[in-house]
Amino acid sequence: MIFWELFFTFFTIGAFTFGGGYAMLPLIRQAVAARGWLTAEELLDFIAVSESTPGPFAVNIATYVGVRTAGLAGALCATLGVVLPSFLVILLVARAVDRFRKSRWVEGCLSGLRPAVVGLIASALAASAATVFFPAGLSAVRWDDPALWLSAGILAVSLLLIFRIKLHPIAVLCLCAALGVAGGYALHL
Amino acid sequence: MPHCSAKLAGELFFTFFRIGAFTFGGGYAMIPLIQREAAERRGWIGEAELLDVVAVAESTPGPIAVNAATYVGWRVGGFAGALLATLGVILPSFFIILFLSAALGRFAAVRAVRYAFLGVKAGVLALILRAAVRLYRQCPKDALSCVLMGASFALCALLDVPVIAVLIGCALCGCAAAWAAGRRQK
Numbered sequence: 502m503i504f505w506e507l508f509f510t511f512f513t514i515g516a517f518t519f520g521g522g523y524a525m526l527p528l529i530r531q532a533v534a535a536r537g538w539l540t541a542e543e544l545l546d547f548i549a550v551s552e553s554t555p556g557p558f559a560v561n562i563a564t565y566v567g568v569r570t571a572g573l574a575g576a577l578c579a580t581l582g583v584v585l586p587s588f589l590v591i592l593l594v595a596r597a598v599d600r601f602r603k604s605r606w607v608e609g610c611l612s613g614l615r616p617a618v619v620g621l622i623a624s625a626l627a628a629s630a631a632t633v634f635f636p637a638g639l640s641a642v643r644w645d646d647p648a649l650w651l652s653a654g655i656l657a658v659s660l661l662l663i664f665r666i667k668l669h670p671i672a673v674l675c676l677c678a679a680l681g682v683a684g685g686y687a688l689h690l
Numbered sequence: 691m692p693h694c695s696a697k698l699a700g701e702l703f704f705t706f707f708r709i710g711a712f713t714f715g716g717g718y719a720m721i722p723l724i725q726r727e728a729a730e731r732r733g734w735i736g737e738a739e740l741l742d743v744v745a746v747a748e749s750t751p752g753p754i755a756v757n758a759a760t761y762v763g764w765r766v767g768g769f770a771g772a773l774l775a776t777l778g779v780i781l782p783s784f785f786i787i788l789f790l791s792a793a794l795g796r797f798a799a800v801r802a803v804r805y806a807f808l809g810v811k812a813g814v815l816a817l818i819l820r821a822a823v824r825l826y827r828q829c830p831k832d833a834l835s836c837v838l839m840g841a842s843f844a845l846c847a848l849l850d851v852p853v854i855a856v857l858i859g860c861a862l863c864g865c866a867a868a869w870a871a872g873r874r875q876k
Contacts, residue, residue, distance in 0.1 A: 515752045517854050522718070522754070523821035527846060528853045542811070549810040550790065552817060555711050556783025557720075559753040564787040569795075573788070580784055587752030588776055591760040592769070594750055598742055602749075605868050611749055613864020615828070616835040617857055620842030622822040627847050629818060633811050648808065655812035663816050670820075671714060674813050681809020682802050690805065 503571045504578045510536070511563045511582035516590075518559065519614045525559050527621040530628065538566050541632040553671050559583050651684040694767030694774075702771050705732060706759050706778030713755065720755045724762065734766045755779055834867055 510532050518525040526548075533539045539547070551561040560580060567579030594601045601607055633652050635642050643649070655677050662668040662676065684690075694702075705727050713720045721744055728734045735743065747757035756776060763775025797803045829835060838860045845851040 513854065517857055518751055518753070519857075520748065520754075520825060523818055524825065525753075526818065531853050545811045545814050546807050548814045548817070549807070550794065552814075553714070554783070554786050554790065555714055556780070556786065557710075557713075557753040557755040560756070560780045560783040561787050564784050565791055568788055568791045576784065576788060580780065584752070584756050584776060584780055587750070587756040588760050588772065590750045590752065591746070591757055592764060592772060594746060595761055595764045595772075598746060602742075602745060605872060606865060607749065609865040609868025610861040611864065612830070612835070612867065613838060613860040613862065614857060615825075615830070616839040617842040617860035619822065619825045619829050620839040620844075621846050621853055621856060622818065622825060623843050624847035626815070626818045626822055630815055633815060652808065652812045655809050656815055659813040659816035660819070663820050670817055673816065674810055677809040677813030678806035679809070681807065681812075682805045685801075685805025685808060690808070 504574060506536070507567050507570060507575050508578040508582040511567075511579045512585060514563075515559065515583040516586035519611070520618050522558055523622060523625075524618045525562075527625040529562060530625055533566060538570050541628070542636070545629055545632060549674050553674060647688040648690050651681070651688060651690070655680050655684070694770040698767050699770060699774050701732065702763055702767055703774040703778040706763070706775040707781060709759070710755070710779040711782035718754065720758065724758055728762050728766075735762060739765070834863070838863060 514525060514528050514532060517528060530541070530544065533544060534541060547562060547565055548558075551558050551565075554561060560583060563579040563583040564576045567576035569575075571578070631639070633656075634649055637643075658680065659673050659677055662673045663670070668676075709720060709723045709727055713723055721740075724743070725740055729737060729740050743758050743761050746761055747754045750757050756779060759775040759779040760772045764772040767774070829839070842856045842860060845856050846853060
C-alpha cells in the first residue's frame with residue numbers, strides 16, 4: 502500500500518540521516534529514484550524550492566514527495582515517517598544525555614559515520630552533476646548543446662558567489678534563475 | 691519529568707512554530723534562532739545547555755531542527771512538551787509545501803519557468819558542494835576517516851551500493867576502531 506510505503510521509506514531516511522540537511526540527499530536520491538516518485542531533475546529543482554522556503558529540508562522533501570504521490574494523506578504519512586525516528590530517539594537519549602555523550606560506542610559509531618556522510622554527499626554531488634550536464638547519459642553527450650554550456654557558465658558564477666563573495670544561498674538561486682531565463686531566451690533553447 | 695501546563699504548552703508550540711516558519715535552509719541555520727527564542731527570550735534553557743542541545747541534535751539520526759525541538763521540548767515540558775515543540779517546528783514546512791506543490795505543477799509547463807529551473811539546477815550543484823565542503827572541514831582526517839570517506843564514495847558512486855549498507859558498515863568500522871583503541875589502552 503502506498504501510504505505504508507511512503508511512511509516506511511521516509512522512516513528509514515529519518516533513521517539513517519546523520520548531520521542533517523543535505524546529509525540526507527544520498528539516501529533520498531536512492532530511495533525516491535528507485536520507486537519512481539521523483540526524477541533526478543525534479544529532485545534538484547525541489548532542492549532549490551526547499552532552500553528558498555522555511556523549514557528543514559527533510560520535512561519539506563517528505564511533504565512534497567508525499568503529496569505528489571498520494572495527496573494530503575500521503576504527505577501526512579511521509580512527514581510523520583521522517584520525523585518519528587528523531588522524536589523517539591531523542592526521547593530515549595534525553596533521559597541519559599551525559600551517558601550518551603560520553604559513551605565510547607556512540608563516539609565510535611559517529612567517528613565512522615562522519616567520513617561516510619562526506620563520501621556519500623560527494624557521490625550525490627557527482628550524480629547530480631551528471632544529471633545537470635549529461636541528462637541523456639554519458640554515452641550520449643552532445644558537446645555542442647548550448648544548454649550544457651549555459652549550465653556550466655551559471656555553475657561557475659554561482660561557485661564564485663558562494664565561495665568567494667559568500668552571498669546568501671537564496672540570493673544566489675534568484676540570480677541563477679534570472680541567468681537561466683535570460684540565457685534560455687537568448688540561446689532559443 | 692517536568693509538568694507541562696496549558697500555558698507552557700501553548701508557548702512551546704508557538705515558539706517552535708515561529709522558529710520553523712522563519713528558518714531558511716534548515717539545520718544549523720536554526721540554532722541561533724533557538725538560542726534567541728528558547729534561551730534568551732523564554733529562559734527555558736541556559737547557554738551551557740544549548741551546547742548539549744546542539745551536540746545531541748548532531749549525534750542522533752534525523753533532521754537537526756526536529757532533534758533540537760524535541761529535545762528542548764522534553765527538557766521544558768516532558769513528553770507533551772516534546773510533542774508540541776516538534777509539531778510546532780514542522781507544521782510551517784508542511785503547510786507551505788502543501789500549498790506550493792499545487793503551484794509548482796501548474797507552472798512547470800511555462801517556458802520562462804523551465805529556463806529559470808535550468809539556471810537554478812546549476813546553482814543547486816554549488817550549494818551541494820558547499821554542504822560537502824563544510825562537512826569535510828568538520829570531519830577528522832586520520833587514516834581511518836580518509837579510507838572510509840573514499841570507500842563510501844566509491845561504493846555509492848561507482849557500484850551503486852545501498853546508502854544504508856554503507857552507513858551501517860562505516861558505523862561498525864568506527865565501533866571496531868574504538869574497541870581496538872580501548873583494548874590498547876588497557
